[in-house]
Amino acid sequence: MCFKWCVLCCLGFIFSLNAASVIVYTEPNPPFNFREKGMIQGLGFDLLEASMISLRSKIAQDEIYLGTWKEVYKEALDHPNTFLISTTKIKEREPYFQWIGPIATVRLGVIAKRGTDIPKGHSTIEILRPLKIATVKETSSEKVLFNEIGENHNLNITRVSTPAQGYKMLEYGRVDALIYTDVPFVYYLISEGQDVSQYKMVHVLLNTDYYIAAGKSVPKEQIQIMQAQLNHLKEPDGKGGSSMYDRIMANYLKGVVLQP
Template identity: 30%
Template sequence: MICLGIAALIFNARANSLSELEYLTESYPPYNYQEEGELKGISVDLLRAALARAGEGLPRDNIQLLPWPRAYKMALAGPERVLFSTTRTQLREDSFHWVGPIIETQVVLLARSGSEINIQSIDELSNYSIGAIKDDIGEQLLLSFGVPAKRIKRAHSANSLLKMLNKGRIQLWAYEENVASWNIHNSGLDPSLFESVFTLQESELYYAFSKDTDPELIKKLQLSIDEIKSEFIGDGHNLYEQIISKYR
């Protein structure tokens, strides 16, 4: 009887709406970032629009902006957490439920211009010192390609890695191309100082749900996003396209 009572309490404690879930994100502009105390970005705006379409709101206190390594571990542990923007990969596939896609993405290796680094295959990656954020898609891809852990210099932020690359402390930086460009532009450094020299993966960004999340809530958000993408408004575009263009 005691066990049944505890089970009932756990069941009743489950979130009954999307707005009750805990949302975790990082500084990953132009997809999600904070500006003057306000969360912005393609993924943030799409999430808010999708919840509004589903008849729900997104309380400000329900979104936490955290360093990626911490957010990733929290999402894996649950309960009922949503991590975004998350690159969907084979390695991560079974760790989450997925809603999206949010947008296409490309993870690249950046070098200082003039470095004359010319990579023809993944077999050559072990020859370089490469910077990556811990538990980020860049680090996970490098390890999956067989790059020795000792060749990967880890940091907790994109700005730290950008500084390391600029000062020559690493030869390459593994990161999402648009986010890297955004960080370079906002750092005050000349963008021409850096160049993409190799593409690690082309993929898509998603909202990653903890495995214990109610499947009906996952379906609800997916349906709202699908509708936002498919329904056109007066100017011949849809709300999804408007959100994308706002940040380009």
């Protein structure tokens, strides 16, 4: 009886997903979510589909909405039977979603070129005060920074609309440091053929994780199934090798990390 109920529940969940015109909201944030050759794809989608493997077929392109973070976050809240990827689980967001993950561990912090003169200091304000800084509007890294330094900081901050703008400003020396997340930054450098070792994370604002954020109307039983399948991905294979999760990550990041 229990098995029959579980199967019916799964089928009901699949129907609810297929009935929706959009089931996944996301923003451009390579390698987790991005559009390439007309296709929306990325690490976040690979892991979302893997967590759903026993529930439904692959996610179709017309079931995905790619937009600005501010836009997709609002849409996900307004449509509680959908998913939002890839999402930092910060305190202000926790009550509004169910969380599946983590799908990746990331560092939010101050990124600079090696050779940049970075002041010594115990606080973020002391480190950043003499620097020209770029932040990306409405991102988790910017929110964490502003929560820490407050409104009356008197720092030289340029707020840009997209990560690519911030990357280029740092690359061309228009700013001394970029406030952003390490994994997307590393992926950008790899994609551009740049040497990751020429950059460093000089100050960490927050060590955190990316998750699949599920709307409150997604049945809890399905959240449990997806979490179990994601956990299984992280288990080493039977021959003592790397896990499927590690192999998926390596497809995008080649094992490279941003060093201090």
